[in-house]
Amino acid sequence: MNNHFAGQSFLKEIDFTPAELTYLIDFALHLKALKVQHIPHPYLQGKNIALLFEKTSTRTRSAFTVAANDLGAHPEFLGQNDIQLGRKESVGDTGKVLGSMFDGIEFRGFDQATVETLAQTSGVPVWNGLTDDWHPTQMIADFMTLKAHFGHLAGLTLTYVGDGRNNMANSLLVTSAMLGVNIHIGAPKDLQPADAVVKIAKDYAATSGSDILITADPKQAVAGADALYTDVWVSMGEQVDYGNRIKALLPFQINADLVAGTGKTGTIIMHCLPALHDHQTELGAKLGTQFALPAFEVTDDVFNSEQAVVFEEAANRMPAIKAIMAATLGELFIPDSLFA
Structure with a gap:
């Protein structure tokens, strides 16, 4: 059983070590290649994913939806007008309710404290799809793009x-x-x-x-x-x-x-x-x-x-998010030697 990522939330970059971030980047590149080759990778077969959006979204929503489907999971979109997040029901209470029904939760919104509270109360992995402070899923896509283009990261x-x-x-x-x-x-x-x-x-x-x-x-x-x-x-x-x-x-x-x-x-x-x-x-x-x-x-x-790679970078949001969800919610075997 993977003990590095299993059940972990990804709320900001420093939730994981540099070695773990590197693994996620490489895993995302691998999952992207599998999709191109039409090789199924249903690591989250039968799981249910809640997608909470306070802020509107094109790439994040699309990436989480397609990634969940590719992994065999069922995504459910919950927009600002669909639930009472913080208005009639506290964020903590919402987290407990959603955690009792869903296997993982994505949150995109304003306050970092909201996504932190969801992670503390839900009991399931929570993924930050963007807050005013951090955008960690974007980082896996961005550094994937850099690595694909230059072949390495260190020293760029x-x-x-x-x-x-x-x-x-x-x-x-x-x-x-x-x-x-x-x-x-x-x-x-x-x-x-x-x-x-x-x-x-x-x-x-x-x-x-x-x-x-x-x-x-x-x-x-x-x-x-560069x-x-x-x-x-x-x-x-x-x-x-x-x-x-x-x-x-x-x-x-x-x-x-x-x-x-x-x-x-x-450049x-x-x-x-x-x-x-x-x-x-x-x-x-x-x-x-x-x-x-x-x-x-x-x-x-x-x-x-x-010289612009903006649309490749945008497309990489999907395998990046797929890697994050699969690593934290799927029962993957990841050798400890990768993080030594």
């Missing part, structure tokens, strides 16, 4: 530019440090990661050898980057002055000049999506017209360039 340099305090910046900073990937965060001073998150990363980097650079200089941030990563400039539910945010982050836009600033020809472009790279969305058109900008965090030419 990943640069994230934009809002350096959001869940993506937190997760990329800590996960890179755990896995020996050099991580640069380029963001204005008031949008740089919190000291507590930086400390977590530095503690891991002391062992892994990862170099950490946090800077308000976009050129310094991107120099030597991968450039960005995210939307305003997170879901965040109340800010768009004009001020855009003005602050425009120097960190991933455009042709910033890509050239890496000094490398093989890949990453984004967790959705992206405001053109006016083909209501929000992109509205903001683009208001602020006279064709794009925001990434320009359309870069987003659609051969």
Whole structure:
């Protein structure tokens, strides 16, 4: 019986060791290959999975649904209007009820405390599909993408530019440090990661050898980057002055000049999506017209360039989530020697 993952929740990256994260990345790559070869892998045959969504979702919901079906499990979507999460019934009580009926629970929402409480009270594995603090399932997909592209992780340099305090910046900073990937965060001073998150990363980097650079200089941030990563400039539910945010982050836009600033020809472009790279969305058109900008965090030419791997990265959400669910809920045999 697997004693590393069995029954464990995945609420933030540091719930697992660097070796365990590496296993999940490699297992996800393996499950992706099995699907391509049409080889069945029903590790969760007959299990029932609750999918709790306070925030809307395209990739996370789709990935959990398809992954559950591929694994032989039955997913049940419970949206914000379907259950009383925290409104008429406490999160703790909800966790106990759902845990008595479901074998695993996914939660995507705002407060990290909500997913932590569900894990404490439900008695079943709980998986964080995104909170305001962390986005751990995205990390398995992102580092899968990096490993598939470069063949290794340790020693790569990943640069994230934009809002350096959001869940993506937190997760990329800590996960890179755990896995020996050099991580640069380029963001204005008031949008740089919190000291507590930086400390977590530095503690891991002391062992892994990862170099950490946090800077308000976009050129310094991107120099030597093997991968450039960005995210939307305003997170879901965040109340800010768009004009001020855009003005602050425009120097960190991933455009042709910033890509050239890496000094490398093989740099890949990453984004967790959705992206405001053109006016083909209501929000992109509205903001683009208001602020006279064709794009925001990434320009359309870069987003659609051969260097961009954003849609491969999006597709990898599914095998990544499949690996996480199978490892924590399936009765897999995983040799202890992998974690020695």
